[in-house]
Amino acid sequence: MSKNEITIIIDGKECKTQEGEYILNVARANDIFIPAICYLTRCSPTLACRLCLVEADGKRVYACNAKAKEGMNVTTVSEEIMEERRAIMEVYDVNHPLQCGVCDQHGECELQNYTLELEVDSQSFAIRDTLRETKNWSSVLHYDAGLCIVCERCVTVCKDMIGDSAIKTGKRGGDAVDKAYKETAPKDAYAMWNKLQKSIIVPSNGTEHTNCSDCGECTAVCPVGALTERDFVYKANPWELKETPATCMHCSSGCQIYYETRFDSIDNTEEKIFRVKNEWNYVSLCGAGRFAYDFENRDAKKDPQALKDAVEAIKKAKTIRFNNMITNEEALMLQTLKEKFGVKLYNPYARAYQKFMEHYAKESGHNLYPNDYKEIMQECDFVISIGSKLRNDNPNARYAFNNVQKMNKGSALYFHPVGDKLIPTFGKTVETFEHNPGDEEAVLYLILDLFADKSKLPKAVVDYLSKFHETRKKTIKEKVMKDVVEKVVDKETGEEKEVKKKVPQMVEKEVEYDYNLLVERVGGDAENFNETFEKLNKKKTSYALIAGEDLYYHPNSDNIARLIALIEKCSDMKIVFVPPKGNSMGVSLICDLDDEAEGFTVGYNEPGDYRLSALGDGDIDMPAINQQEGTMVIMNKRVVPTNAALEYNGYELNDIMNELGVGKRLTIDWTEELPLEKGFQKVKFDDLPNHYLNDGTEVRGYELSSINSRAKGTNPRKIDDKTALKSADIAYRSNPQRQFNDFTDKAHQIFEKFALYASPERAKELGEKVEVTINDKCITLDVIEDDRMSGSIVEIPDFISSADVISLFGDSRYAKVTIKRV
Amino acid sequence: MSMEEFKDRNVGVQNYRMLDLEPNPETGMDKFKQVVKRSVKLELFTGLKVTFREMFNALFRGEMHTTKYPFEKLPISPRYRAIHEMKRLLESGHYRCIGCGLCEKICIANCIRMDTRYDENQRKEVSEYTINFGRCIFCGYCAEVCPELAIVHGGRYETASEQRASYSTFEDMLTPLDQLAQQSEYPGFGAVSADADEKIKKTPLAY
Amino acid sequence: MDGYIVGTIIKAILVLAIISALAGFGTYIERKILAFMQRRLGPMHVGPYGLLQLAADGIKLFTKEDFIPSGANKFIFMLAPVITAATAFIALAAVPLLPEFNLFGIEVRPIISDLNIGILFVLGMMAAGLYGPLLAGMSQRNKWGLLGSARTAIQFLSYEVVTGLSLLAPIMIVGSLSLIDFNNYQSGGITHWLIWQQPLAFILFIIAGFAETNRTPFDLLEHEAEIVAGYATEYSGMRWGMFFIGEYANMITIGFLAALIFFGGFNSWGFIPGGLAIILKVSFFFFLMLWVRASWPHIRPDQLMWLCWKVLMPLAVINVTLTGLWMMI
Structure with a gap:
């Protein structure tokens, strides 16, 4: 798609943009305010709210839907427009419950904001209310239809961004709007109201429950309190929560998130993460990012004896085995250990990617x-x-x-x-x-x-x-x-x-x-x-x-x-x-990984003879990702920071490094030391930003520079016929949708089990429990049917490190297996 | 707007009423005259007369002012801000608090905390509500901000206690169910004003 | 002779006990009267009408920790309250408290020692009482105490002059320094009271008496708004209590002196027997002191001095002169 630079004038301000961009996005990028409820950046216009009505070259258009043309002159505010908008907000307020205090959106509610912004101080419309029931759509989604204003943002995001299309508008069964209002109400408000009275959001599979990936993005985009996370319902108020900008480290996307913390309760004043928020206009989270947040190593204590043991263990170690749930700084520390003490670094999750x-x-x-x-x-x-x-x-x-x-x-x-x-x-x-x-x-x-x-x-x-x-x-x-x-x-x-x-x-x-x-x-x-x-x-x-x-x-x-x-x-x-899960890009850039582990192994969140663990089950406690500062390399090739949302009282890897005489004062002092020859920059951690601009610019950390060399460009070999696995039972190493590692598994809102996943037909064949033999090793797993899978290949997850599935599979993601019903 | 009143910085002076005092004596003779006048006029005895009269009135005419406090108590103003009360709905007896957390937010002493949860009836339930009365400064903001007139200041001002915890609990603050009939509306901070009906616009209802 | 000694000792002990008790009771009365004048009730809850309040206060004073500031001159600090209390009681030795009466056939003269220089002795003793606050204030190493003792010195010394001069005229008329002689001089009924002959002397004496006993409007020695508690700042417990008892004993002494010298002493007054008469008169003067305290503000130190040296002292001298002239004529 070719894009030409054009200039349009919005409220007298010259705005440069590209052809084909929507007026609303141009205005937002230039800090001009046009009210809009239903529009989502990166998604198609819904035209449900009609608030973004503007005049473009004298014609009334909807800013979210009208594309900018060279020299266009846009007026965002006029008396008639304001009257329309006000009437629309009045209609939205009809029968909307007034006990705002109860609602979870109270304080960050767009209905509240726009009602005040458009100065609605009286109501001129009325209609009989319809009973709309509160429903739990899934294990994480809570829908209070009584609060819903049917802006369809959830439907749009689910369709256009997530792809599940798990929800749609359904019948409300409300009264028809009195025809008399046709004369009194402005046109758009009347039309919007007619539509509003007819619809409500329902799961699109016709049942009471959604069949989706439970990403919760719909709860994030909901402008009112209609769609919320079940766990968060009525627990806290938005203004009590302290936002900590961070980066999600479960998969390699590295989405920007905000951990929202508050004291737990009256009886327990410890800080606790209540939910995860995201800049939903610019980044969409998955279920793991949104719901797997409470994996902190809560009861970590400083035990000097454990520290001594850890130092001894590392001195003794031949190999350090770790995975990608570590920051760049920690990876650099491990690399330092390799350089100083000659230990092997074994990370099967990143090694293949590094080699590739x-x-x-x-x-x-x-x-x-x-x-x-x-x-x-x-x-x-x-x-x-x-x-x-x-x-x-x-x-x-x-x-x-x-x-x-x-x-x-x-x-x-x-x-x-x-x-x-x-x-x-x-x-x-x-x-x-x-x-x-x-x-x-x-x-x-x-x-x-x-x-x-x-x-x-x-x-x-x-x-x-x-x-x-x-x-x-x-x-x-x-x-x-x-x-x-x-x-x-x-x-x-x-x-x-x-x-x-x-x-x-x-x-x-x-x-x-x-x-x-x-x-x-x-x-x-x-x-x-x-x-x-x-x-x-x-x-x-x-x-x-x-x-x-x-x-x-x-x-x-x-x-x-x-x-x-x-x-x-x-x-x-x-x-x-698609880099492998976690900070695999950072690890593969920073560490010289070895192919195999040998001798005395220190495992960091991984199996080993001595275990450093952020899960609280190791020989010495380490901070979990939401308890430490650091950077990670994300899929968009940026080095981005993450901050500590929760307190951590134990030792960090840097403390062990200090005991070994190769540490720095703080973990984040390592940020500047990240290898320049691999594309990192010498930047202090505290100078790394982590936010988005109004036009969607990602102001997060810095961009990793690519290291160029002379391309060799060898001619590829012919197709190797031997590599294809045919027939037999084949297992694929893959995790269920919201599971990535031990940390997601620890989170209380992630329910996907460690089991064998198969298509419904295959699952029926296999029964409830099976014994799988992979490369002569046995593992017994429950069978769970995944109705979105088809074919005969089964999936075996590797998110539990102690099960060590990755070693079972060896150097491949596919393995010939024999499956026996148990 | 006129700025005159802000420019005049002799705050208060212009409103004082001066006593009709004679000018200070300057010469020795004037001073002597003043002393003689005061001595002969026996002004001092006026004071003695006043105090004696008061004693007489107090003892024999029942004009004693003392309230024997712990045994007798004076009625206090409804606007008095003592230990909080949590009101109930008259119809159902359910507490009015909806758990919106506004009192928690506005509290300048940061002494209010509440735990809320999603209850079986799909409603927001206040599972615990505490006010740290050791820290509370009884400013009345919580009562003023409460949208439901649920938290109000009561008249219980005797708050001495061995432990802060025993100042009051949520249950103590709630109107006892058997006294629901006697529960009165709060006329103090944050109450609906007498002319509230005239100030608001009516919302049409289609029922 | 033995009987005289035993009697004197008994009388001394009785006076000490009764006046001490009265001093304590005086505090109760003071609080009650002040309360009434402010339309309050005063102490009510300890005992009937709060009567046992003084017992409670006494217990409190006795059991309170007695501490001495680290920089204080310990000996003098401990001695000073004793001086105040002792001089107050010693002064009472020459004061006839009641008319003579018979007890179990023994004629009792309710005076410990009928000195022929009774007035001089009383005045002298009260003057010596100056050392109590003075030494207390100077020994405690506290600037408020020091200021208090300085005020003590000027106030007591100045008003000694007025007391002495004001009493000189009655002494000239009676021709004796014995208080019994004063009493006897006025035995002829109410018209013989010296107050009618010496009204100015009485006024001067009573003003000076207020100053001597450190009462409002001249209570500058321990004026809390200016110098905390003055000479008593660092005192606590019974030591402080001794200052208190001394003060109240002095008030009683002044009451007796005024009654004896100007108001007919313990002569029977119409149908009222002499014993009761003097008690009533002393009670009135005691009440007057409380009444004044309830009514009047106190004055500044400079006004105090101005009053003493520029008004009272000249008036006293004039009074003595006029009395002398009148006697000569």
């Missing part, structure tokens, strides 16, 4: 992927996802994938061995392919074939690709208009007439077409693929490739890296990766 990135850097000439997800959401209209279980691996990658379908009228190709029923619902032009595990090379070759500029491709590759094309014949049915002559008798005159008519007729026809063996290989319908692809690719201008975690664990990951580098070079495709 090394290959990629060598082939492409830069050590970071070139694009980010924000660009994809703003610019792309065709996304391809490969090697990532989008629904589980990284919620923000999935949101971006979905958002492109909804906002940019995009299309998508989704390649993954595990069937997913949710992805196709993102849009009509989403094609999913269930290929064999290990066949990712074939997928990448297909992408090269479809999107790469053949003239830029090496000859060998072009030749190799052409081998996959065959010309085949197929019969298709075609509609042909045929002339038919009919005899018609005129009833009046009795004359016979011959009338010519055109009648459609289906005719079978044999045509030649190009049959792509690669499509067949990756599980697609090769026969009709050309037409499908033509449909998908219609009017598309900007492409993106989301490359996921499966690729890093692929046996030929070096070849995969070559292929991706080649795609990058030979097409204008934007490339992003």
Whole structure:
């Protein structure tokens, strides 16, 4: 999508923007206030509230829906507009409960704000109220229909951003608005009221309960207190809560969040996190980010003996095993330990990614992927996802994938061995392919074939690709208009007439077409693929490739890296990766990881002979992420800070470092020391910002700079036929939607269990409990059916470190397993 | 707006009424005259007369002012701000407090805290409510800000106690259920003014 | 001779006991009278009408911690209250308290020692009482105490002059220094009272008496608004109580002196027997002191001195001169 710089005038202020931007967004970016309830940045306009009525070149338009044109002159306030807006707020206030004090939104309620802002001091409308019942939609969602103003923000965000489309507007059964108001009420207010009286929000599956990923984004966007988190209902008031800007570290997205803390209760004055808030206009959280917040190591104490033991253990250690739930600073400390004491650093969660990135850097000439997800959401209209279980691996990658379908009228190709029923619902032009595990090379070759500029491709590759094309014949049915002559008798005159008519007729026809063996290989319908692809690719201008975690664990990951580098070079495709969960990018940049653990192992939040643990179950306590300051590298290639929301009374890793004589005064003193040669900057922790601007600019930390070298650009090898796993029982290492690690598991609002997940059909076969043998090791798991999965591959989560599932799987995400019913 | 009243900084002077005092004597003779006059006129005895009269009135005419405090108590003004009372709804006997937390917010001594929860009837329940009376300065803001006239100041001013905890609890502050009929509206801080009806606009109701 | 000694000792003990008790009772009366004049009730709750309040106060005074400031001159600090109390009681030795009466056939003269220089002795003793507050204030190493003792010195010394001069005229008329002679001189009924002959002397004496006993409007020695408690700042418990008893004993002494010298002493008064008459008269003077306290504000130190040296002393001298002239004529 090409975008031209244009200038429009809003209330006399010149505003520069890009063509096609909505007036409302232009105004917001330039600090001009236009009231709007229903509009969400990054989502499609709902036009439910009609508050954003403005005059553009003398015409009344809705700012959230009208696109800016060069030289447009916009007036945001006039007497008539204010009258309309006031009437709209009056209508919203009709029958809205007045005991604001009870409501959880009280104090940050947009209905309150706009009612005051638009100076509503009397009510001129009335209608009989309808009983609207309070409902608990899921284990985390609470809907008080009595408070709902049906702005549909929840519906919009769920559809356009999250992709679950779990809620919709339903019938309220309210009285019809008295026709007499048609004369007295302003037009927009009357229309809005008519709609309001008819609708209410209901789960879209027709039941009482939503079937969704429980991300709670709908509760965040709700302008009133209608949608709230069940756990938070009536517990505290917004103004009592202290906001701590932080970064969520569960997956690699690193969403900006605010921990909201307050004393627990009258009897217990300890600080407690009550909820997590986000800047919902600019960032959307997943269920783990929003609900897995109370994983703090609460009862940590300073025990000098434990510290002594820890120091001894580290001196004795041959290996330190850790995962990605650590900050950059801690990673740097561990790296320092490696340099000073020669311990091995073992992190199976980041090692594959690190290796893959090394290959990629060598082939492409830069050590970071070139694009980010924000660009994809703003610019792309065709996304391809490969090697990532989008629904589980990284919620923000999935949101971006979905958002492109909804906002940019995009299309998508989704390649993954595990069937997913949710992805196709993102849009009509989403094609999913269930290929064999290990066949990712074939997928990448297909992408090269479809999107790469053949003239830029090496000859060998072009030749190799052409081998996959065959010309085949197929019969298709075609509609042909045929002339038919009919005899018609005129009833009046009795004359016979011959009338010519055109009648459609289906005719079978044999045509030649190009049959792509690669499509067949990756599980697609090769026969009709050309037409499908033509449909998908219609009017598309900007492409993106989301490359996921499966690729890093692929046996030929070096070849995969070559292929991706080649795609990058030979097409204008934007490339992003999905780093593994946690601060995997930071860890892989900072630490020299080793392939294997050996000897005496110190585990940091991981199994080991001596355990440092932020979970409170180790030999010495460490602070959890919400109790410590530090930075992490996020998926958008930024180094962002996170702050401590809760008090921590125990020792930190830095204390151990001090005992070893290599520490610094504070943990955050390490921030400046992060390796410059890896793209970090020498910036003090306290100088790192963590917020968004009105126009959505991410003012968070600093951008990691890419280290460029000469691209090697080796020609990729041919597809390795041996890597594909076929038949048998295959298990996939993947976590349920809101689980990422021990910390999410510790949180009281995350209910997803550590179990074997399977599609409903497969789950029925397996029964309730199974014994799974992976690489000669056994693990007994409950079976839980995931009705959004399809196919026979089962998922085994790795979020519990003590179960050590990652070691069971070894170097791959897929494993041949034998499953026995227990 | 005229700024005159702000410019005049002789606050209070202009409103004083001066006593009709004779000018201070200057010469020795004047002073002597003043002494003689005062001595001969026996002004001092006027004072003695007044005190004696008061004693006489107090003893024999029942004009003693003393209230024997712990045994006798004077009625106090309804605006007096002593230990808080929590009012109940007359119809149901349920406490009026809706748990909005405004009193908690406005309390300048930061002595009010409440725990609320979602109860079985899908309502906000105040599960615990405390006022730290050791810290409370009885400013009345909580009563003023309360949208439900639920927390008000009562007349119980005898707050001496061995422990702060025994000043009052939520249950103590609530009107006892058997005295619900005697519960009176609070006329003090934050009460609805007599002309409240004239000040508000009526909301139309479609019932 | 033995009987005389035993009798004197008994009388001394009785006087000491009774006057001490009365001094305590005086505090109760004072609080009651002041309360009534302010239309209050005063002490009510300890005993009937609060009568046992003085017992409670006594217990409190006795049991209170007696402490001595670290920088104080310990000996003098401890001695000073004794001087005040002792001089007050010694002064009473020459004062006839009641008419003679018979007890178990023994004629009792209710005077410890009928000195022929009775008035001089009483005045001298009261003057010696100056040392109590003076030494107390100087020994306690407290600036308020020091200021208090300075005020004591000027006030007591100055008003000694007025007391002496004012009594000189009656002494000239009676021609004796014995208080019994004064009493006998006025035995002829109410018209023989010296007050009629010496009204000015009485007024001067009573004013000076107020100053001598440190009563309002001349209670500058321990004026709490200016110098905390003056010479008594650092005293507590019974030591402080001794100052108190001394003060009240002095008040009683002044009452007796006024009654004996100007108001007919213990002569029977119409149908009222002499014993009762003098008690009534002393009671009136005691009451007068409380009444004045309830009514009048106190004066400034400079006014105090001005009053003494520029008004009272000249008037006293004039009075003595006029009396002398009148006697010569």
